């Protein structure tokens with residue numbers, strides 16, 4: 001018999017500075033309502049000079065490993081670490097190997113990086129489920145971390161952001177059991193991409209929104225055709241959130257496709273709690289749907305135990321997947337709600353000039369030796385580059 005498999009633990013980290021979108025609106029001469037209401041974003045996390053996907057990913061994963069060490073006395077049960085990102089720091093070596101080292105994980109471990117725009121964390125989840133289903137003793141650590149960057153003064157600029165999640169995939173999961181039926185959709189399009197010679201993404205904004213919705217329909221249709229449950233059997237929904245209004249638009253579309261009879265308030269009630277954290281971190285690309293899951297579990301006032309969540313994961317280019325999971329009894333005792341609220345509240349507010357200087361600093365990277373200024377208040381930092389090797393260290397915080 002196939003074991004029950006899914007997400008056993010889920011942790012969050014973000015960058016340690018924040019830009020209120022009112023600051024950007026003032027600079028751009030735009031009514032802030034366009035950002036706060038029109039695209040549904042209030043803030044964006046901005047990485048310090050010594051923060052990147054490794055420091056954020058390690059910050060999220062450390063919380064899972066600490067809990068595992070308390071329970072088992074070791075983290076050696078994790079024999080696979082999958083790092084999902086489209087903000088890669090090296091063309092060859094996985095960002096996960098740096099995290100593996102920073103966290104002192106056992107050497108009997110396979111570590112690999114996955115990429116397909118904002119979809120890759122879901123690929124990692126599905127691959128992890130397969131590994132655990134084949135041998136229920138396996139534990140797989142998935143890390144999803146991204147820094148969303150668009151050109152200064154571009155229309156994508158207010159939808160930047162940064163965050164990471166880490167989750168542990170096991171048999172008999174304590175948080176969310178993932179069900180086996182999925183619906184898939186792939187289409188070779190140029191809606192959003194980042195060529196090797198650019199540090200910022202290119203996006204055809206309106207086209208990407210339409211492509212997302214078309215892909216949702218394709219994935220949902222296949223999900224249903226393969227025996228997936230009807231819309232009415234799904235209690236909450238969790239979408240990829242390049243900006244939170246996208247999830248609202250997507251859910252409206254799914255309700256229409258499924259022919260469900262739900263008014264605006266009813267539709268919003270199924271997704272609202274999943275939007276709260278992304279609204280404040282900004283886009284975290286492949287992490288964003290799982291930031292949404294954490295936000296849903298932490299902020300939905302209803303007891304979600306036994307309730308089914310529908311997930312729609314979309315990565316431009318494009319690949320998408322619709323699948324479902326069932327929240328497990330006792331899930332609330334595993335959440336780190338206060339710590340996650342602090343991670344958002346304790347970010348240092350920055351002004352426009354500081355934001356712009358940091359944005360331009362990334363583009364100025366030369367490949368020479370460089371000692372990164374110590375800025376982050378987080379537990380890990382990117383210390384700089386010497387002999388073309390990236391150096392990371394613990395900060396002691």
Ligand code: COA
Pocket residue numbers: 031032033034035037038039118155156157158159192203204205206208209212242243314316
């Ligand atoms: N108050 C309230 N709402 C306002 C407003 C105001 N003062 N001014 C504008 N708006 C609304 C608009 O009506 C629109 O809402 P709608 O989409 O429901 O019609 C929304 O704000 C955005 O305005 P728009 O003129 O379309 O903005 P834009 O041309 O600057 O583009 C995006 C917005 C989202 C397309 C752009 O930010 C972008 O390209 N972002 C990246 C997209 C992305 O991540 N794609 C990948 C998908 S996975």
